[in-house]
Amino acid sequence: MAVTTATLGASPRARRPALLAFRTAVLRKPGRVVGLAIIVLFALMAVAGPWLYGRLEIDPDAVYAPPSAKHWLGTDFAGSDVLQEIIVGARYVLGTAALAALITAVLGTGIGLVAGYRRGFTDSVLMRITDFILTIPAFPLLIVLSTVWDFSSPWLMGLVLGGTGWGGMARAVRSQALSLRERGFLEAARGLGLSTRHIIVKELLPNIAPYVAMHLLLSTIAFVTAEVGLFFLGVVPFSTTNWGVMLNQAVFSGGALESPDALFYLLAPLSCIVLLTLGIVLFLDAVDELFNPRLRERA
């Protein structure tokens, strides 16, 4: 047993049924199952929410009503059901986050791969730009941008979030590409006479996909935080029902911090954000174990 010597030169990814390995990893710990369940629940909300409750009912007799059989989480300042608002509001929040994540994935992976593959001048230019994006504090930038950019459209919101948030992904993908290169993986592929396109798409991408998935999940949390934060601060016009608008109205109009009336109106969106974060973090653990064997416990 060569216990002290590191295993070198193994193929970067063992070809095994990915789905099966994924299932095993998720099922290993109950927390991961819970995490996946939470993510699926919110995704369902986002897809089906607005169909379930097309228009929010307003009940002027029940303003800031406490939780009851009729209104599980109470009502808001206009007498709308808080639970309904949460469910309907999920679409904007998760939809924009998904769009932003998609843009991040494309930009981050593309730039990271090209930088890691090309190296030299291209690499240093691309990484300077990435450093720049990473250094500028993202949230103040969004706030400043809100003076010129119309954030009320979910498309535009997603576009800006994704356009400013790809730096971390690009760095991660690049370092992964470099480490694959160091393991002699690329030289081998090139030695076989494979085209650059083939090497990037067929060889590098599959090996990098897991890292992209991990960073995507993490950046989704950041995107949800940022957009809800923009609404919470009130720098973006309230055009739709969403969690950020709820938070803003609970704190700054409902006086949730002074009187207990609006407490549920405040706590409901807060809990949703915490729950979504928890779900993603718990689920990440499984992804992490699949692709980061060093963190895996021995024995």
Next chain:
Amino acid sequence: MSEVSVRSLTIEYQTSAGWLPAVADAWLDLRPGEITGLVGESGSGKSTLALALLNAVPAPGRIAAGTVELAGVGDVTRLTGKQLRKVRGGALGYVFQASQNSLNPLKTIGRQLLDLGRSHEVADLRALIARAKDLADRMGLDGDRVLDSYQHQLSGGMRQRVGIVFALVLNAKVLILDEPTTALDMLSQASVLDIVRKVHDENQLSTLIITHDIGAVSEIADRLAVMYGGRIVEDGPLLDVLRRPSHPYTRALIGATARIAGDVDAARALPGRPPDLTTVARVGCVFRDRCGFAVETCATVEPVLAAWEDGGRRRACHVEPSTVLSGASGTPAAVGEPA
């Protein structure tokens, strides 16, 4: 009298299939003034055996049975805490292979020597440093400069020698070298081997060299022990074993090494792959699947390591020594060197 006597040592690792032996019933003696080479392919258990000499089998492994008697100290496998700590470094010096970073990258060599001295409650640290410089100088290093250097400022061959300085600076009488020539170029290999021989002779050490490279060890060792599948399958005086290998595996190993066989074309590798913890045979001889001499008994009874000739030779094989020596069987054929 042996400096270190390993008796029926068994080391197990916990796997998903339960506790499996990585080293089974090993007997080995290290004598003063004698360099023992322990050869085997990766996964043969040689590194595990070496670490067990310091009672340092890494988790999830454990010493399941047997003893490691150290002259003047007792059974190392029974030691714990401070006593064990004193033996490591104090009596047993262990040298990592050159490609491994065996030194703290953030401290100079000199400061790490001081840490070592304080850990072992050396009263005269100045004398310790002087001895370290002396050792370094005698190995062809510039002692003053090396002690002021960080690890990243040293080449592989220099690190290897600094590793030996650390192993011997506390006057350890047993020197264990893990793959001392791996990852070094041929010139450095030769000089490291020369240096090992020199410090070994000067300090009357009992030295153990663990390697997969039977060619390198054959230039320096006095005795040779061969491991396969967690078992010592043969040992004896180096030249005798090299000239007349009595175990089919030793024979194949020597045959696969161009350096000994004479030229590359004559070298032939073993077909098949060395077993690992989970694939090694539980019953019978561990080598029988790759053996050209295998007989029926080999499948059911495990051969024990037993003396077979005068001159301190032992072997673990059912086949008659004369049969193996004459090579009257379908010798396996393929080319390459075992790694």
Next chain:
Amino acid sequence: MTGFGRRLAGKLAMGLVMVWAVATFTFFLVRALPGNPGDVQYENYILMGMSPGQAQARVNAVYGFTSHEPLPRQYGGYLWQLAQGNLGQSTSYSGVPVAHIIGSALPWTVIPVLSGLIVSFLIGVAAGVVAAVKRSSRWGGLLSLSGSVVAGVPTFVVALLLLLVFHTEWHLLPFGGTSDYEAGWNAPYVGSVIEHAVLPVCTYALLSYGGWLLAMKSSVISVLGDDFILAAELRGITPVTRARYIGRNAILPLFTVLALSFGLMFGGSIFIENTFDYPGLGSLLLKAIGTRDYTLMSGAFLLITVAVIAANILADLCYTLIDPRVRR
């Protein structure tokens, strides 16, 4: 020049380029705003009865450029003013130099951020070590989870929950402003400042605690697997020395996290100061946007960016000083 000096010069040059890029960005941003604020201001001055020359001089004093000049000249004039430390005049505080307003807000951001950073560093690193060493136990797992969740939960959620618990429910801590008393070196004032700072500092600390914990955990795990630790054990090094070896090697990569932390915290300052009604840079930026005070907005944003860049350079220098492999 030494390697250290070269590295420092390179970092500074890079920092300057970034500041220039951000300044350029805000310059064009303000000009791109609907109804260019400079033009609007100019019209206002004309309406107030100023001559075109006077109005132009006033606009120039406020924005650092006049929109009636050709673009390159405006841009050059703006950069020239900036290079002299002139950020223009605030429109909402009629005529007060932006640099003054920012100067008085700066300490209320920097001091809580630094205190929070120190607190979270100490706790996060200690927790990270425990989480790494006990990673197979239930407690280690929970500790790691706490780090991941806290690192993921938005700042305003943390701020609101702290406020809800410690102010609304338990009436333990005040919020709003920096103090209940007139400024001065006396016990009630200092006490009140500290009381008002507790919630913001705790929020800052929670904001970066998770990052420290996770970074330290993975760093310790990686160092524990390093050959030199096993080698030191095989030389019979004392457990204390071994722990010191691990600690120093594991903490080194955390300086990259330090750089990230600064950015995170200055971004978080907007939520924290807004939630706790605390008059720092974040509040200022938000107020500037609310009152359409674009010079103040550009100035505050520029300064937040400069602070983050400076912190990054500082973190990198610390790293260089500690790691002999980079120092040379």
